Amino acid sequence: MSSETDREEMDMLAAEYALRLLEGEDLARANALMNSDQDFVRAVEGWTMRLTSLAEDLAPVDPAPSVKRALMRRMFPAMQPTKSFWDRVGPWLGVATAASVALAAALAWQVFSVSVRSPGPLYTAEIASDTNDFRVVAVVDKTANEVFLTRTAGAAPEGRILQVWAHGEGAPAQSVGLWPEGASVRLVLPPEIAAVEGTLTLGVSEEPPGGSPTDAPTGRVFGTADIPNVSVN
Amino acid sequence: MLFNHEERRIILENNEIETLIGRLALGDTAAFGRLYDLTSGKLFAVCLRVLGQRASAEDAMQDSFVKIWKNADRYRVNGYSPMSWLITIARNTAIDRLRATRPETDLGRYVEFLPAAGLNPEQSAVAASEAARLADCFAELEEDSRAAITGAYLQGDSYKDLSARFGVPLNTMRTWLRRGLMSLRECMSR
Secondary structure, three states: OOOHHHHHHHHHHHHHHHHOOOOHHHHHHHHHHHHHOHHHHHHHHHHHHHHHHHHHOOOOOOOOHHHHHHHHHHHOOOOOOOOOHHHHHHHHHHHOOHHHHHHHHHHHHHHHHHOOOOOOOEEEEEEEOOOOOOEEEEEEEOOOOEEEEEEEEOOOOOOOEEEEEEEEOOOOOEEEEEEOOOOEEEEEOOHHHHOOOEEEEEEEEEEOOOOOOOOOOOOOEEEEEEEEEEOOO | OOOOHHHHHHHHHHHHHHHHHHHHOOOOHHHHHHHHHHHHHHHHHHHHHHHOOHHHHHHHHHHHHHHHHHHHHHOOOOOOOHHHHHHHHHHHHHHHHHHHOOOOOOOOOOOOOOOOOOOOHHHHHHHHHHHHOHHHHHHHOOHHHHHHHHHHHHHOOOHHHHHHHHOOOHHHHHHHHHHHHHHHHHHHOO
């Protein structure tokens, strides 16, 4: 694909794909290119961005207020009973190796044994990406209000670091701290996070060195884990 | 790079939307409510334009927000295109709904979310500045090309629909439309 005509043909196919005009063989060809050709992907992305301005000129139309209520109810059923810890952990226990279960137990024990002063609860959770290329075991120690995290699979891409985030139910997410290197990190929970009661959500993202330049993740969020029934020590 | 007032306003708004999408990926429901308030008017307008009926447009918009929530972790901050990402999801969701009502159409699988790590920030900046010129360039197009491209983008027409609407053979339709796209690209990169 080097001649001018081929490039031209490629770019037109990308535009047609972005417009969703293609059918049959042409669509199959474009779908295959989407999976194999980065130049084609970029061309589709470029056309998608250009064509969006056709929609940007549309005057906004407010949907009925009941639509937002219905959506929020559908997505975050307020009265939904909190899932139990084991329901939550179940899915990953099914695929996790015995070793990683043992690791979580060992980490919990380690954390537990160093914090001998009036021991508060310990909570463990695993943050795993959808594709399982990244996994972190987290132990929240309510005695010291610290979280201890260990990577069991994957790492930040070259030249990037990890950042840990947390929030309570319905509360804004905030940074817990940076994880620039190493297989484990111990971070002190910020006061707002230490005060969370009920479901505590932890997440890990990859960010530029120095952390996210904003107060939210800017890179890939590998995954999150909800720890239900957290109580303040 | 220097920005004029309008460009700065758009950049600030994009920054807020990008920040909210980043928070969505962490399961931040408050950020979801705010993102809905900021963008539902635009996304509803897109769905309404494609589907033409309030009820099904509302369903499509709801489905779009569910997808946005579930796929926020795929979005990569680049400073330029958060609205374009959201609008693309809404448009595709609405078109899927439209086409599902026509059993005879088989338009096959479509890669709904662009694979991550496509455009780098410079490429995004170029695409964004080209997009800013689209309206003027669009006005320069011949009437038929313009109607065909809008029909495809905002009404979800396929080549088959368009050739029926314009009463020309499918290949002729394709040649017309491609000619329009080429002049559009040529004009935007000027």
